[in-house]
């Protein structure tokens with residue numbers, strides 16, 4: 320079943336272009352300029368009148384939820400809050416009938432996420448599921464939803480589920496933005512065209528596997544890793560750090576790059592690898608100065624940059640060049656080298672990447 324791949328995780332990383340294509344199938348068309356997510360259409364009036372969106376999830380799915388906040392607020396101009404399901408269910412949150420709650424779960428069986436959904440339903444909110452497993456408990460408990468269609472994810476570390484969740488969130492944001500008139504049709508079409516071509520861009524990134532393996536060999540014995548990004552790359556930094564810690568058992572933290580100087584900068588010395596997500600066009604100069612701050616303290620910099628970058632290349636110890644895409648879409652591209660980096664480091668440390676210690680594929684107990 321693993322085919323040519325030694326591990327499910329690697330297979331699933333490589334399946335991402337196809338998984339994303341499958342998640343788009345029948346749901347959008349760039350030349351036609353349309354998006355059609357059935358569940359969103361079905362509840363369009365209630366969604367259009369929603370005062371705010373609440374996204375709830377755990378783990379990697381929470382990271383795609385955080386991206387969802389950035390994407391939906393940016394494109395559709397609706398206020399969004401993102402909640403760990405385990406906190407949401409127990410903290411007596413304010414949930415109203417006018418809220419639109421989106422629950423994200425690969426397995427559709429995560430106990431805390433399911434409980435958060437029940438709470439939202441009790442308070443009369445409309446609840447939407449983004450699940451991978453067809454017919455799962457969360458898919459059944461929600462009023463409507465969209466399947467990610469990533470196909471079975473066997474590796475415990477979530478990869479293609481994450482990228483398809485993000486793809487679905489982009490489509491949901493675009494459909495709502497379009498129906499609200501919050502986005503010019505030309506911008507919408509541009510993003511749709513870029514989405515259609517993103518699977519091929521990811522195929523380009525997968526060709527960097529050997530280069531990433533070489534970088535992994537340099538840092539496989541590190542005790543700590545820091546991942547930094549701004550804007551859309553901040554949730555990606557957290558997701559990259561989670562991938563590394565769960566399969567390689569190296570301590571890693573993802574942080575907004577500008578928060579570094581409020582604490583984590585104290586950790587930086589010549590032993591500390593810092594992975595920068597530096598593909599942002601809007602905040603480029605700010606990231607350059609964050610990298611300078613790390614280099615001034617002799618930290619090791621691994622930077623994910625856009626193809627053709629020169630400025631960061633001159634400063635970083637290693638640069639991974641990825642194709643440039645619209646920032647809204649960029650997480651689909653920038654997460655891939657981080658998944659591969661975590662995978663190779665874990666393999667070099669002799670870890671069981673598909674079944675890391677202490678972890679289960681679906682967390683059905685709280």
Ligand code: F6R
Pocket residue numbers: 377378379380381423424425426427428429432475476477478561565680681682
């Ligand atoms: C990380 C990972 C976990 C899950 C989390 C939620 O790689 O797999 O953090 O993302 O347990 O699981 P789902 O999405 O099934 O609700």
